[in-house]
Amino acid sequence: MADVVKKMEEAPGILGKDDKSHSLLKKYLTPDVVNKLKNTKTKMGASLWDCIQSGVINTDSGVGIYAPDAESYTTFSEIFYPIINDYHIGFDIKGGAKHPPMDLGLDKINFPNPDPEGKYIISTRVRCGRSLQGYPFNPLLTEQQYKDMEGKVKDALNGLPGELAGTYYPLTGMSKDTQKQLIDDHFLFKEGDRFLEAANANRFWPTGRGIYHNKDKTFLVWVNEEDHLRIISMQKGGDLMAVYKRLIQGVNEIEKKLPFSRDERLGYLTFCPTNLGTTIRASVHIKLPKISKNLDEFHKIAAKYNLQVRGTSGEHSESIGGVYDVSNKRRMGLTEFDAVKEMYEGIVELIKLEEKS
Numbered sequence: 001m002a003d004v005v006k007k008m009e010e011a012p013g014i015l016g017k018d019d020k021s022h023s024l025l026k027k028y029l030t031p032d033v034v035n036k037l038k039n040t041k042t043k044m045g046a047s048l049w050d051c052i053q054s055g056v057i058n059t060d061s062g063v064g065i066y067a068p069d070a071e072s073y074t075t076f077s078e079i080f081y082p083i084i085n086d087y088h089i090g091f092d093i094k095g096g097a098k099h100p101p102m103d104l105g106l107d108k109i110n111f112p113n114p115d116p117e118g119k120y121i122i123s124t125r126v127r128c129g130r131s132l133q134g135y136p137f138n139p140l141l142t143e144q145q146y147k148d149m150e151g152k153v154k155d156a157l158n159g160l161p162g163e164l165a166g167t168y169y170p171l172t173g174m175s176k177d178t179q180k181q182l183i184d185d186h187f188l189f190k191e192g193d194r195f196l197e198a199a200n201a202n203r204f205w206p207t208g209r210g211i212y213h214n215k216d217k218t219f220l221v222w223v224n225e226e227d228h229l230r231i232i233s234m235q236k237g238g239d240l241m242a243v244y245k246r247l248i249q250g251v252n253e254i255e256k257k258l259p260f261s262r263d264e265r266l267g268y269l270t271f272c273p274t275n276l277g278t279t280i281r282a283s284v285h286i287k288l289p290k291i292s293k294n295l296d297e298f299h300k301i302a303a304k305y306n307l308q309v310r311g312t313s314g315e316h317s318e319s320i321g322g323v324y325d326v327s328n329k330r331r332m333g334l335t336e337f338d339a340v341k342e343m344y345e346g347i348v349e350l351i352k353l354e355e356k357s
């Protein structure tokens with residue numbers, strides 16, 4: 001424990017010395033916070049080091065912190081709450097804010113295709129994260145727990161109705177060619193993410209990891225990548241209404257069979273604090289050649305609509321062929337419906353700007 005305490009005590013200096021580091025961990029991990037938390041552990045044994053090691057090892061992290069278990073968010077709130085406040089614009093957990101109850105807004109959905117001629121939007125995707133009650137997050141899971149969770153999820157996904165019906169494919173035994181094709185086609189998560197690796201989230205890989213999808217690969221579930229579950233709906237083109245309605249159906253069906261972990265104040269719980277609350281990322285792969293010519297300007301324009309611009313393969317990736325992953329940034333302090341609506345309205349505005357440019 002002494003060497004772990006030493007690593008925690010050295011962390012603010014390591015981050016402070018790296019002028020290329022702009023992570024939220026660097027911004028809020030002060031020596032005072034380290035001294036307050038360095039000898040504390042959660043009931044399941046998580047330390048502050050378990051939370052911050054990824055961001056200290058990868059000083060180029062954007063956020064730099066993960067929660068090894070649900071309790072970490074409150075046990076180490078001195079570091080988590082300022083980061084949550086900073087990332088989730090307008091949500092003041094330090095001031096006592098509570099995330100609102102789930103509202104998927106099925107009866108309110110009215111998102112006409114913003115690009116009916118298919119001039120800009122290549123594909124649309126909406127995902128949410130879910131954690132199974134009774135299990136910690138990746139760094140504290142045992143190999144047997146990975147196997148048990150995979151079995152429970154596979155059984156729960158078996159027999160999904162209608163267009164949700166599909167098959168679960170464990171990563172164990174999947175051919176490298178199949179895995180590569182699924183990743184290249186943006187259906188499957190990447191392997192060996194260095195941020196997750198440094199967070200001890202890739203242990204026992206590929207045990208307990210896999211992907212479920214229907215015949216058309218428009219409804220998918222990731223098992224035990226970053227979160228216990230990522231429930232995903234996606235398709236070519238800009239028909240957000242169809243994509244979101246399919247996600248709602250999928251969440252409702254799976255929730256009948258699996259108990260999810262939800263916190264009174266934080267909403268649905270996830271491994272990374274950026275995904276808490278609604279856990280919704282609604283995104284388009286989009287080409288906007290005029291307004292994305294100057295990338296810094298493009299980020300600024302998108303930020304006005306609370307949109308996040310990323311490369312073609314999500315975070316820490318480059319844009320290929322001018323295709324950007326543009327999604328809602330806000331996930332806490334608003335409902336699931338609000339988060340999707342905010343993305344939709346932002347995309348409508350970006351397309352208007354592109355047409356006027």
Ligand code: ADP
Nearest residue numbers: 123124125127186283284285312313314315325
């Ligand atoms: P995270 O939020 O943990 O970064 P995401 O939920 O964004 O992960 O999933 C990232 C993966 O989903 C990447 O492979 C990315 O290419 C793919 N993806 C995201 N949005 C779309 C989209 N609109 N169309 C196709 N693939 C997408």
Ligand code: DAR
Nearest residue numbers: 061062063064065195272274
């Ligand atoms: N890569 C880590 C996490 C950022 C948020 N994205 C997630 N959780 N997939 C970072 O701090 O950059």
